[in-house]
Amino acid sequence: MSKKLSLDKKYIKVLLLEGIHPSAVNSFKNAGYSNIEYLKTALDGEKLEQKLKDVHMLGIRSRTQLTPQVLKKAKKLFAVGCFSIGTNQVELMAGKQMGIPVFNAPFSNTRSVAELVVAEIIMLMREVPSKNAAAHRGDWLKKVGNSFEVRGKNLGIVGYGHIGSQVSILAEALGMNVLYFDIEKKLSLGKALPCESLSELLGKSDVVTLHVPETPDTQKMISSQQLALMKKGSLLINASRGSVVDYNSLAEFLNSGHLAGAAADVFPKEPASNTEEFNSPLQQFDNVILTPHIGGSTQEAQENIGLEVSEKLIRYSDNGSTVGAVNFPQVSIQPNRDKQRFLHIHQNMPGLLKDINFVFTNKGINIAAQYLQTDADIGYVIIDAECTNCEKILKELKAIPHTIRARILY
Numbered sequence: 328m329s330k331k332l333s334l335d336k337k338y339i340k341v342l343l344l345e346g347i348h349p350s351a352v353n354s355f356k357n358a359g360y361s362n363i364e365y366l367k368t369a370l371d372g373e374k375l376e377q378k379l380k381d382v383h384m385l386g387i388r389s390r391t392q393l394t395p396q397v398l399k400k401a402k403k404l405f406a407v408g409c410f411s412i413g414t415n416q417v418e419l420m421a422g423k424q425m426g427i428p429v430f431n432a433p434f435s436n437t438r439s440v441a442e443l444v445v446a447e448i449i450m451l452m453r454e455v456p457s458k459n460a461a462a463h464r465g466d467w468l469k470k471v472g473n474s475f476e477v478r479g480k481n482l483g484i485v486g487y488g489h490i491g492s493q494v495s496i497l498a499e500a501l502g503m504n505v506l507y508f509d510i511e512k513k514l515s516l517g518k519a520l521p522c523e524s525l526s527e528l529l530g531k532s533d534v535v536t537l538h539v540p541e542t543p544d545t546q547k548m549i550s551s552q553q554l555a556l557m558k559k560g561s562l563l564i565n566a567s568r569g570s571v572v573d574y575n576s577l578a579e580f581l582n583s584g585h586l587a588g589a590a591a592d593v594f595p596k597e598p599a600s601n602t603e604e605f606n607s608p609l610q611q612f613d614n615v616i617l618t619p620h621i622g623g624s625t626q627e628a629q630e631n632i633g634l635e636v637s638e639k640l641i642r643y644s645d646n647g648s649t650v651g652a653v654n655f656p657q658v659s660i661q662p663n664r665d666k667q668r669f670l671h672i673h674q675n676m677p678g679l680l681k682d683i684n685f686v687f688t689n690k691g692i693n694i695a696a697q698y699l700q701t702d703a704d705i706g707y708v709i710i711d712a713e714c715t716n717c718e719k720i721l722k723e724l725k726a727i728p729h730t731i732r733a734r735i736l737y
């Protein structure tokens with residue numbers, strides 16, 4: 328048996344940013360990781376690059392931007408956990424090409440966002456935001472005005488995924504008629520009806536709520552042209568990403584009274600910490616609910632996210648499992664401590680597996696098990712072998728052309 332080559336857990340540095348729930352810290356500690364740095368804020372620029380120099384596993388939420396430039400400088404980084412649903416803050420392709428799997432929590436805060444949206448629908452329909460703001464200034468606005476029940480109104484959901492479909496169920500329970508638009512064919516829940524186009528949905532809805540991811544297609548998908556299609560007196564809710572709505576255009580349509588109100592939880596530029604100032608063209612409107620990106624910020628959601636993402640990172644670090652990675656071929660694997668386990672990440676080229684296997688077979692080393700998954704760009708193979716000269720094997724694996732990264736776990 329060769330001497331232990333894998334990095335001892337006490338030397339594996341874990342950095343957790345943005346006030347991730349302490350459940351994540353406990354989970355790392357329980358798994359034997361003690362070198363954990365915990366910060367409440369996001370980091371960017373030089374500060375982030377400096378901090379990442381000796382970090383092996385990084386945990387972030389939605390504000391830390393991992394650009395190719397930042398990733399390139401993080402030479403030791405082997406895995407990233409987004410303690411959120413969204414992963415748009417990470418350049419996923421760059422991560423993949425550097426052999427860094429990125430994990431997230433695809434539905435741990437879904438219900439929290441859906442509940443906030445439903446509450447906002449009722450508040451906006453009853454003109455609570457403007458009446459509340461007036462009362463804080465000493466004004467008493469007791470009037471029916473344009474206050475309505477939500478029962479019988481049309482709710483248009485853009486993006487009928489995890490959150491959109493939960494909003495659909497809750498809204499139907501309140502007696503709303505649900506319409507939705509999604510680029511993919513979806514199973515309609517309850518009596519929800521799909522729309523052929525975004526324009527159709529905008530023209531039919533009393534309230535529009537957005538639940539799409541940030542992609543090139545969803546950048547400013549709601550701008551002047553789309554706002555003009557919305558019914559006079561209708562409402563808009565954005566708890567998806569700030570880039571999805573052109574807030575300057577929204578401000579114009581609120582100013583003209585075409586829209587009766589709005590709610591925004593996400594913004595193109597969000598403060599990195601609670602001490603930074605927040606600015607938005609929507610701040611001038613009493614009939615707009617502004618929340619500081621708290622759609623998923625409930626104790627239940629954050630605790631579950633802390634556990635879920637840390638467990639995915641730990642499984643990868645301990646065993647090589649990439650289940651739940653959003654940018655990587657997925658390999659599900661149990662530990663096998665009787666053997667030595669090697670990981671090899673490579674560009675997906677014909678013949679590479681043959682080269683990898685040759686390293687072992689050439690020395691008469693028995694490969695006890697091998698697990699390979701590939702996608703169009705990379706291949707990820709885990710090899711359990713019975714070797715006595717692991718250092719040499721690892722060196723040779725690293726020297727194979729088109730290798731991105733090779734490690735020995737145990």
Ligand SMILES: NC(=O)c1ccc[n+]([C@@H]2O[C@H](COP(=O)([O-])OP(=O)(O)OC[C@H]3O[C@@H](n4cnc5c(N)ncnc54)[C@H](O)[C@@H]3O)[C@@H](O)[C@H]2O)c1
Nearest residue numbers: 412413486487488489490509510538539540566567622623
């Ligand atoms: N405010 C918050 O705190 C908060 C919390 C969680 C998630 N989010 C945001 O909400 C987004 C949606 O979350 P989810 O879990 O429902 O994601 P999801 O992937 O389950 O659903 C997204 C849906 O949008 C659809 N879609 C994609 N592009 C579209 C387009 N151009 N037009 C119409 N539909 C389109 C997809 O087909 C999918 O059905 C996340 O990507 C994240 O950015 C915000």
Ligand SMILES: O=C(O)[C@H](O)COP(=O)(O)O
Nearest residue numbers: 388389410411412413623
């Ligand atoms: O994508 C998400 O899950 C949400 O936007 C939540 O982001 P946060 O963790 O920064 O609150």
